[in-house]
Amino acid sequence: NAGVTQTPKFRVLKTGQSMTLLCAQDMNHEYMYWYRQDPGMGLRLIHYSVGEGTTAKGEVPDGYNVSRLKKQNFLLGLESAAPSQTSVYFCASSYSTANQPQHFGDGTRLSIL
Amino acid sequence: DAKTTQPNSMESNEEEPVHLPCNHSTISGTDYIHWYRQLPSQGPEYVIHGLTSNVNNRMASLAIAEDRKSSTLILHRATLRDAAVYYCILRDMIGKRGGSNYKLTFGKGTLLTVNP
Numbered sequence: 001n002a003g004v005t006q007t008p009k010f011r012v013l014k015t016g017q018s019m020t021l022l023c024a025q026d027m028n029h030e031y032m033y034w035y036r037q038d039p040g041m042g043l044r045l046i047h048y049s050v051g052e053g054t055t056a057k058g059e060v061p062d063g064y065n066v067s068r069l070k071k072q073n074f075l076l077g078l079e080s081a082a083p084s085q086t087s088v089y090f091c092a093s094s095y096s097t098a099n100q101p102q103h104f105g106d107g108t109r110l111s112i113l
Numbered sequence: 114d115a116k117t118t119q120p121n122s123m124e125s126n127e128e129e130p131v132h133l134p135c136n137h138s139t140i141s142g143t144d145y146i147h148w149y150r151q152l153p154s155q156g157p158e159y160v161i162h163g164l165t166s167n168v169n170n171r172m173a174s175l176a177i178a179e180d181r182k183s184s185t186l187i188l189h190r191a192t193l194r195d196a197a198v199y200y201c202i203l204r205d206m207i208g209k210r211g212g213s214n215y216k217l218t219f220g221k222g223t224l225l226t227v228n229p
Binding site: 033090106 | 221
């Protein structure tokens, strides 16, 4: 079972460049999430989606955009990358936000120079 | 926001039981207690969750205090593959009160070292 797959696994960008991180899940989950993890700060929620065609802001949404055109995919975009966005990005999915387990991908390590 | 308190680190020996404590004194009556773990260079992995009663699954057991202000994750026989950061989490509401969506707030967790 693939579960949650994130693409790419690593990327280096220059300040001002744009890119899109792709998250794909094959578990037919309604809910999907994007988190970032920085040293000593735990995971913080960037954006999330409660279903196809819907997105909403999390704790730290500034500088990011998302889209959920298909149920199985959740895209995270950086329009103009900044060094402060250097982080490890994790995607997750779940059946609901209530008390269902979240399933995580292995992360995308992004460096902004 | 509901919060949890965990020790920064713990150490165990291989094949011995491990008890990972968590305090959550501000827990509400409807909050489930969730445990996740994160192995090096991997995403978090669900371990177990529970409300009031003790819970068991193939990975671990969760013992919840009667007043629900603390809980303990029990790994019955630690292996080297159990070395990870363990997170005890209560869900937080996303956005304004009255909403229906929740998120898991990951703190710093407990770094478990397993000695061979």
